[in-house]
Amino acid sequence: MPTIPILTIRNLSAVFPNENGGLHALDNISFDVHPREFVCVLGPSGSGKTTLLRILAGLISPTSGSFMFGHGEPPSTGMVFQQANLMPWRTVIENIKLPLEVKQVTETDARLKAREMIELVGLQGFEDSLPRDLSGGMAQRVAIARALIHDPDLLLLDEPFGSLDAITRERMWNELSHIWQMRQKTVVMVTHSINESLFLADRVLVFTQRPGKVKLDLKVDLPRPRGDDIRYTPQFGKLARKLRSAIE
Amino acid sequence: MNPNLVRTLSRNGSRNWLGLISIVLGLFVWHLIARYAGLPNFILPSPLSVWTRFLKALGDGSLLYHTGITLLEIVLGLLAGAITATLVGYVLAKSRPLERVLSPYIVASQAIPIIAIAPLLIIWLGGGILSKVVICALIVFFPVLVNTIVGVRAVPTVLYDLMNSIHASRAQILWKVEVPASLPVFLGGLRVGATLSVIGAIVGELVDAEEGLGFLLQVGDFQYDTPMVFVAVFMLIVLALMLYGIVILLEKRFLKWQEKI
Ligand SMILES: Nc1ncnc2c1ncn2[C@@H]1O[C@H](COP(=O)(O)OP(=O)(O)OP(=O)(O)O)[C@@H](O)[C@H]1O
Ligand SMILES: [Mg+2]
Numbered sequence: 001m002p003t004i005p006i007l008t009i010r011n012l013s014a015v016f017p018n019e020n021g022g023l024h025a026l027d028n029i030s031f032d033v034h035p036r037e038f039v040c041v042l043g044p045s046g047s048g049k050t051t052l053l054r055i056l057a058g059l060i061s062p063t064s065g066s067f068m069f070g071h072g073e074p075p076s077t078g079m080v081f082q083q084a085n086l087m088p089w090r091t092v093i094e095n096i097k098l099p100l101e102v103k104q105v106t107e108t109d110a111r112l113k114a115r116e117m118i119e120l121v122g123l124q125g126f127e128d129s130l131p132r133d134l135s136g137g138m139a140q141r142v143a144i145a146r147a148l149i150h151d152p153d154l155l156l157l158d159e160p161f162g163s164l165d166a167i168t169r170e171r172m173w174n175e176l177s178h179i180w181q182m183r184q185k186t187v188v189m190v191t192h193s194i195n196e197s198l199f200l201a202d203r204v205l206v207f208t209q210r211p212g213k214v215k216l217d218l219k220v221d222l223p224r225p226r227g228d229d230i231r232y233t234p235q236f237g238k239l240a241r242k243l244r245s246a247i248e
Numbered sequence: 249m250n251p252n253l254v255r256t257l258s259r260n261g262s263r264n265w266l267g268l269i270s271i272v273l274g275l276f277v278w279h280l281i282a283r284y285a286g287l288p289n290f291i292l293p294s295p296l297s298v299w300t301r302f303l304k305a306l307g308d309g310s311l312l313y314h315t316g317i318t319l320l321e322i323v324l325g326l327l328a329g330a331i332t333a334t335l336v337g338y339v340l341a342k343s344r345p346l347e348r349v350l351s352p353y354i355v356a357s358q359a360i361p362i363i364a365i366a367p368l369l370i371i372w373l374g375g376g377i378l379s380k381v382v383i384c385a386l387i388v389f390f391p392v393l394v395n396t397i398v399g400v401r402a403v404p405t406v407l408y409d410l411m412n413s414i415h416a417s418r419a420q421i422l423w424k425v426e427v428p429a430s431l432p433v434f435l436g437g438l439r440v441g442a443t444l445s446v447i448g449a450i451v452g453e454l455v456d457a458e459e460g461l462g463f464l465l466q467v468g469d470f471q472y473d474t475p476m477v478f479v480a481v482f483m484l485i486v487l488a489l490m491l492y493g494i495v496i497l498l499e500k501r502f503l504k505w506q507e508k509i
Contacts, residue, residue, distance in 0.1 A: 054409070057409075057412075057413045058412065058413070059409050059412055059413060077413060077414075078414075079410075079413040081406060081409070081410070083406065085406045085407070085409075085410055087407065087424075087425070087428070087429075088505055088506075089428045089429075089505040089506075090505075098410075098414070098424070099414045101420075101424070102411070102414050102415070102416045102417075102420055102424075103414075130505050132505070150414070156413075
């Protein structure tokens with residue numbers, strides 16, 4: 001792509017202090033993300049995927065190396081955490097409008113927008129439910145709606161569909177690629193699923209065992225929109241095999 | 249008071265008549281003992297004479313006046329103690345070094361029985377309301393402090409991550425995460441504090457006072473006016489239950505999300 005990267009990551013390492021000389025979570029990671037690109041990160045458990053997202057969201061600092069955003073300052077970010085991470089004292093709609101509250105959007109506008117998001121993730125009728133009354137998958141959908149509501153430029157998704165049933169998951173894939181195409185977002189998404197990454201991504205990065213390094217940077221040149229049948233094409237099969245052998 | 253016990257009692261109380269019957273039965277047994285045990289009135293007054301004494305004290309305005317004084321001491325002491333404890337607790341929860349420096353003093357202060365220093369406080373602050381308010385505040389301070397620290401420390405770090413990822417301000421993190429997340433534990437401390445505050449005020453008044461329910465207790469005691477002592481004790485129970493009820497109401501109002509009732 002000829003564009004300037006929206007995100008430039010150079011020699012990024014993360015070491016967590018522990019008794020025996022520190023735990024290396026990420027080792028010398030370098031890659032670029034271009035505007036509107038959809039990047040998936042695959043890798044074994046403990047390979048530093050969550051750590052990478054936390055660094056990009058500004059929650060922790062890398063031990064060494066750098067990451068830079070295209071416009072200098074960090075873009076507005078929406079993050080979906082590995083666990084839904086809802087506030088138990090807030091209802092569904094109150095949880096979803098939190099980012100707008102923080103941006104001090106008026107209450108009426110925030111509620112209006114939140115209702116839109118509730119429809120998007122298919123939670124109509126649960127607006128006023130508390131998190132304790134939701135299933136794991138429903139809670140995760142609330143978290144996704146919350147991450148999207150303030151229309152962020154950069155989406156950081158940490159296994160957002162891990163706890164969804166197969167049908168909802170595929171519906172969410174379609175919704176997400178739709179949102180991504182409509183709203184010109186850049187996405188970095190961690191996943192464990194090869195299918196998911198090939199269905200959604202422009203590029204898939206495969207991380208090694210801890211400490212995480214980029215083992216494979218695979219371009220996914222499947223045509224869009226990617227319907228359900230895409231997984232039966234030879235091209236899809238070829239990419240899936242490449243990913244599988246990289247993951248071991 | 250055991251919170252669960254009181255909650256169970258108050259919950260069932262509204263649903264069946266057993267509690268009421270039990271109280272009536274208790275009064276009746278008391279009446280029988282007072283009547284037939286041959287004890288003089290100043291040892292065990294009958295329920296009826298306590299009731300008469302209550303009406304008399306109510307009629308001449310003295311009961312309301314003294315109850316009002318004690319209530320004022322309790323409310324001021326509770327507010328002062330709880331507010332300071334909340335502020336100090338928040339700071340200590342946020343700073344482990346500061347907590348380490350101050351905790352020996354805080355723990356030591358708890359080892360001193362309040363009854364032992366009440367006379368000292370009255371020497372320093374005089375026999376008026378102020379000394380009782382301070383005693384009350386001191387006794388309330390500790391449970392609220394501890395629960396504030398525990399409550400704030402227990403706020404899940406993932407919620408801080410969430411707030412930071414959407415660039416929330418310190419104030420927004422405080423009001424949208426820390427306050428609601430620590431409220432259940434905090435209110436638990438306040439519940440204990442509310443009960444203790446009644447004890448604090450009475451301890452102060454028993455040491456030296458010209459007014460208040462503790463004063464009434466003592467006057468009744470000196471004058472062998474035992475029905476008056478009973479009236480004062482019952483008023484104290486009413487005050488304690490009232491304060492307790494207010495905290496329970498706060499819990500019902502703010503912790504609806506927590507339990508299925
Ligand atoms: N705050 C922390 N303190 C200490 N060690 C940490 C911390 N966060 C992560 N680690 C360690 O860093 C390593 C990488 O963790 P990370 O959560 O990034 O893995 P992951 O790739 O997301 O794994 P999974 O697929 O299981 O979610 C792990 O060994 C983990 O124990
Ligand atoms: Mg992870």
